[in-house]
Amino acid sequence: MGMVPGMGSHSSHTFPEQLPVPTTPAGRDGLAALLADPGRAVVALDFDGTIAPIVPDPDSARAHPEAVPVLSRLAPLLRAVAIVTGRPAGTAARYGGFAGAPGLERLVVLGAYGAERWDAATGETRTPPPHPGVEAVRAELPGLLEKAGAPQGVRTEDKGRALAVHTRRAADPQGAFELLREPLADLAGRHGLAVEPGRLVLELRPPGMDKGMALSEFLRETGAASVLYGGDDLGDLAAYDAVDRLRGEGVPGVLLCSGSDEVTALAERADLVVDGPAGVVGLLGALADALGA
Numbered sequence: 649m650g651m652v653p654g655m656g657s658h659s660s661h662t663f664p665e666q667l668p669v670p671t672t673p674a675g676r677d678g679l680a681a682l683l684a685d686p687g688r689a690v691v692a693l694d695f696d697g698t699i700a701p702i703v704p705d706p707d708s709a710r711a712h713p714e715a716v717p718v719l720s721r722l723a724p725l726l727r728a729v730a731i732v733t734g735r736p737a738g739t740a741a742r743y744g745g746f747a748g749a750p751g752l753e754r755l756v757v758l759g760a761y762g763a764e765r766w767d768a769a770t771g772e773t774r775t776p777p778p779h780p781g782v783e784a785v786r787a788e789l790p791g792l793l794e795k796a797g798a799p800q801g802v803r804t805e806d807k808g809r810a811l812a813v814h815t816r817r818a819a820d821p822q823g824a825f826e827l828l829r830e831p832l833a834d835l836a837g838r839h840g841l842a843v844e845p846g847r848l849v850l851e852l853r854p855p856g857m858d859k860g861m862a863l864s865e866f867l868r869e870t871g872a873a874s875v876l877y878g879g880d881d882l883g884d885l886a887a888y889d890a891v892d893r894l895r896g897e898g899v900p901g902v903l904l905c906s907g908s909d910e911v912t913a914l915a916e917r918a919d920l921v922v923d924g925p926a927g928v929v930g931l932l933g934a935l936a937d938a939l940g941a
Contacts, residue, residue: 664938668920668931670902674895675919681874681900686725686939688873692863692887693928695733695740697880698906701925702847704817706805711744712925714933720751721936728870731757732859734844734851734883736808737764738773747771760809761853761883762862778809779854781839785811788835789852796831799824810853821848846881847910860886867894878904878928881911888917904931 661680663669670676682689693699696706699715723729729752733740737759746752746768757766759773766773789804789811801817802824813832815824825848833843836852844851859879867875875894877887891901905918906928915921922931 664934666934666937668922668934670919672919674900675902678874678876678895678900678902678919682876682902682935683938685873688727688871690728690730690867690870690872690875691722691726691932691935692730692732692866692875692877694859694879694881694884694887694906695731695735695744697847697908697925698878698884698928699731699925700743702908705803706812706814709743712929714929715925716745716749716752718929718932718936719755720749722932722939723754724751725936725939726754727872728866729755730863730866731755732762732862732866732877732879732887733757733759734761734807734810734812734853735759737766737775739807741766741768741773756866758862758866760807761857761859762865763809763854763857775808779841781836781841781854782809782811782852784839785835785841785852789813792831792835793828796828798828802828807851807853809857810851812849812851814849816848825850844883846883847908851883858886859884860888860890863887864890864894867899872899874900876902876904878906879914880906880908880924882913884914885917888914904928 661676670679696709700709700711703709737757740757740759752768755768764775799818803814805812815821818824832850836843841852842855877891888903895901903918905914905921906924907915907921
């Protein structure tokens, strides 16, 4: 992959006071490698719930107000920054406020789980043809929700290459989630799609699309020598798996969790847990400070 081996898992490190210390040896090795050679490090982050607070209406999501200023300080010191999201790449770039921001020339958005890509350096988006099953599901979804008795407040989000059903606004969000899980899985299966559960959302998308594949391919492309990946939801577990595989190959990495009460699976595996998007932004700022930005 063009990457260099990291330090041994039992090595000890001294970190700048402003940085939280990872709780695992592998995480400490990953952070030490990033600090020692930031020019060959990649910081990769989920969007919703990680740098953008979760909101009832997904179309109202915006990056934390300090996210772009912090990334503008940090990105020029790194090999690259990647936003890895299920949203369309252009949408995430717009909601993030990344276009035209100074210092973000090395930022890319890997949207639709890597099927789309937006580059800050050019402002261009690359989008391959959508999976044919998405169009069929788009046509059938309203009727299915009505037939399944979807309660008031359930809403759909059209992501172009995927469709998401959100239950956060229902009177009983978890009950609505469980009610719709099986009929949506049946619908997806009939059209060659898969269902990815998340924080009060069920996403119908083509199989084989996941954040682990998107992250691995980007790290290979950039020749990264270390990586920090931050996420908050079940869809980020594939990226965690990718970082774990790389660590097994001697490539140092840090698993960061944007913590919440809704999903605990990431916190149980993370090297560092912070308090939501504000905590992520704070950590990125501390990292920029430590690197002298």
